[in-house]
Amino acid sequence: MTNSFIKTAVIGHPINHSKSPLIHNYWLDSYGLSGSYEAIDISTKNLKRSVQDLINQGYKGFNVTVPHKIAIMNLCDEIDELAHEIGAVNTVSIRNKKLYGTNSDAYGFIQNIKQNVPDFDFTAGKAVVLGAGGAANAVIYALLHENVPEIIILNRTKEKSKALTALDRRKLVAGEWKMRNDYLSNSNLIVNTTALGMSGKPPLEIDLTSAPKTALVTDIVYAPLHTDLLKQAKDRDLRTVTGIGMLLHQARTGFKLWNGVMPSVTKELEKLVLK
Numbered sequence: 001m002t003n004s005f006i007k008t009a010v011i012g013h014p015i016n017h018s019k020s021p022l023i024h025n026y027w028l029d030s031y032g033l034s035g036s037y038e039a040i041d042i043s044t045k046n047l048k049r050s051v052q053d054l055i056n057q058g059y060k061g062f063n064v065t066v067p068h069k070i071a072i073m074n075l076c077d078e079i080d081e082l083a084h085e086i087g088a089v090n091t092v093s094i095r096n097k098k099l100y101g102t103n104s105d106a107y108g109f110i111q112n113i114k115q116n117v118p119d120f121d122f123t124a125g126k127a128v129v130l131g132a133g134g135a136a137n138a139v140i141y142a143l144l145h146e147n148v149p150e151i152i153i154l155n156r157t158k159e160k161s162k163a164l165t166a167l168d169r170r171k172l173v174a175g176e177w178k179m180r181n182d183y184l185s186n187s188n189l190i191v192n193t194t195a196l197g198m199s200g201k202p203p204l205e206i207d208l209t210s211a212p213k214t215a216l217v218t219d220i221v222y223a224p225l226h227t228d229l230l231k232q233a234k235d236r237d238l239r240t241v242t243g244i245g246m247l248l249h250q251a252r253t254g255f256k257l258w259n260g261v262m263p264s265v266t267k268e269l270e271k272l273v274l275k
């Protein structure tokens with residue numbers, strides 16, 4: 001297959017830890033496409049100028065990571081509804097020197113569950129979401145679109161969980177972080193979106209005793225892959241989905257937009273990224 005050379009990238013600061021080049025270059029190779037995907041370190045003060053450089057150099061698009069996911073919104077010519085609602089842009093396409101922003105985190109979160117537990121019924125009961133940061137916003141948006149009937153948001157800082165309930169006041173409830181174990185009975189889905197349990201961060205203290213056997217437990221943390229939360233869930237015979245798939249599935253959106261091919265998430269890719 002031949003195509004014109006397509007230049008893409010991920011921008012952020014710091015950026016050397018990013019797995020995105022590995023993912024996109026694996027797909028470029030797998031699909032025999034000619035293009036590049038680099039990690040470009042851009043500081044906050046250089047964001048505008050550096051993005052203009054990418055436009056001038058003919059880039060087709062780029063992913064955006066910490067700390068630019070909100071600041072990039074001001075530089076976009078258009079932002080889709082999804083990114084508006086999530087309040088952040090992580091995927092930008094460049095067409096006729098104009099920037100079009102979207103957000104692929106909600107898609108990545110849902111596709112990860114659908115690929116790993118195809119018969120999971122999002123509508124079967126309430127979801128409990130731990131955390132109320134940017135990742136929680138995308139997860140909650142995604143769950144509302146899957147018609148989850150009720151979502152309890154539990155966050156250390158309650159103002160943030162309360163603010164998120166504005167996405168849908170009929171379905172979203174801000175609970176008490178300290179009482180988190182008490183909200184797990186009758187839950188259909190339990191999601192950790194906090195950084196707790198990540199290598200180098202404090203543990204996530206939670207007791208899954210009251211979670212029903214039918215509950216699915218997922219973590220957006222993927223380092224370690226099998227977090228203490230997921231280990232505890234497995235020990236209780238609950239279904240689990242690790243966080244790596246969210247990273248891989250969210251990357252598909254940009255790849256499709258820029259290269260015209262919807263790439264697959266394979267076990268081989270997962271292994272490569274976890275190495």
Ligand code: ATR
Binds near residue numbers: 160
């Ligand atoms: P992201 O965009 O990845 O979600 P974030 O916006 O910094 O990152 O959010 C991090 C989440 O982890 C927040 O919900 C945060 O809780 P606060 O809003 O109270 O800060 C949560 N978090 C981080 N450290 C925590 C800790 N030690 N205990 C409880 N929650 C913590």
